Amino acid sequence: MDPGQRLLLHTTYEALEDAGVTTNGTRSTDTKRVSTFIGIGADDWRELHQALGVDSHWIHGNERAFASGRLNHYFKWEGATFCVDSACASAATATALAFKALINRDCDTAIVGGANIIATPFWHSALSRGVFLSLTGGCKTFREDADGYCRGEAVGVLVLKRQDDALQDNDKIISVIRGYARNHSAKSTSITHPHAGTQERLYRSLLNKTGLEPHDIGYIEFHGTGTTAGDSTELESISNVFAKAGSRQKPLVVGAIKANIGHSEAVGFPQATSIKKV
Numbered sequence: 001m002d003p004g005q006r007l008l009l010h011t012t013y014e015a016l017e018d019a020g021v022t023t024n025g026t027r028s029t030d031t032k033r034v035s036t037f038i039g040i041g042a043d044d045w046r047e048l049h050q051a052l053g054v055d056s057h058w059i060h061g062n063e064r065a066f067a068s069g070r071l072n073h074y075f076k077w078e079g080a081t082f083c084v085d086s087a088c089a090s091a092a093t094a095t096a097l098a099f100k101a102l103i104n105r106d107c108d109t110a111i112v113g114g115a116n117i118i119a120t121p122f123w124h125s126a127l128s129r130g131v132f133l134s135l136t137g138g139c140k141t142f143r144e145d146a147d148g149y150c151r152g153e154a155v156g157v158l159v160l161k162r163q164d165d166a167l168q169d170n171d172k173i174i175s176v177i178r179g180y181a182r183n184h185s186a187k188s189t190s191i192t193h194p195h196a197g198t199q200e201r202l203y204r205s206l207l208n209k210t211g212l213e214p215h216d217i218g219y220i221e222f223h224g225t226g227t228t229a230g231d232s233t234e235l236e237s238i239s240n241v242f243a244k245a246g247s248r249q250k251p252l253v254v255g256a257i258k259a260n261i262g263h264s265e266a267v268g269f270p271q272a273t274s275i276k277k278v
Helices: 003-019 044-052 058-062 065-075 090-103 122-129 163-168 196-210 228-242
Strands: 034-039 081-084 109-116 154-161 217-221 253-255 273-275
Touching (some): 003 109, 003 154, 034 090, 044 058, 044 122, 058 065, 065 081, 081 090, 090 154, 196 228, 217 228
Parallel strands (some): 034 081, 217 253
Antiparallel strands (some): 109 154, 217 273
């Protein structure tokens, strides 16, 4: 079994325990109404074992789709399962799909997560050849000497419900998602580069959807990989929307956890914002 699948089982159990959620404990946790959304962007374990031959367990132990399917099978959930690959936005996209499914009442509880396990040197080599990786260490986000990112392993899981259901069930609520928006920087110089104007349109669209003003946002978590082009473009777009000169009474705080733990690639959760007034 891919260790990502095994660790997702452990982490999902811990997330349910931490949230105080018990399957069939309430109406919103009916086994028929629980869905899973898992972001995975690499197949290191499968690639490592391809040369070793196959047995009867190979497919469901190594194929990506079984990462989410195994969770439903083990916990006996009958909701839909999704395995999402959109590179560094995989877990963020999984969260967005879960958000939409909850709003549309396609499910009542959504298990959202991602796994990134580094098991071979192949992708280190490929990313290095593509000039993505730092030659000197970790992600130097916002620094003048930023020279690329440092890869990191991670497994993360969130339990999502509609707020009314979570309050009704007396769940432990860590955060509330006010809205989400996604687009693609089609006008960028390359497929791996962001585009400031496109990002700015996305931020304004999200503010409009949620009824918030730029000064309502107190903190923004950057993608912040530690690349000169990416960080500067991201900072430009966020400054233009959320921190224009004279538009705020208090400074906008920004950060990027990748400087501490590295870039976990497919397990990058949504760009976070902290709202002052809730």
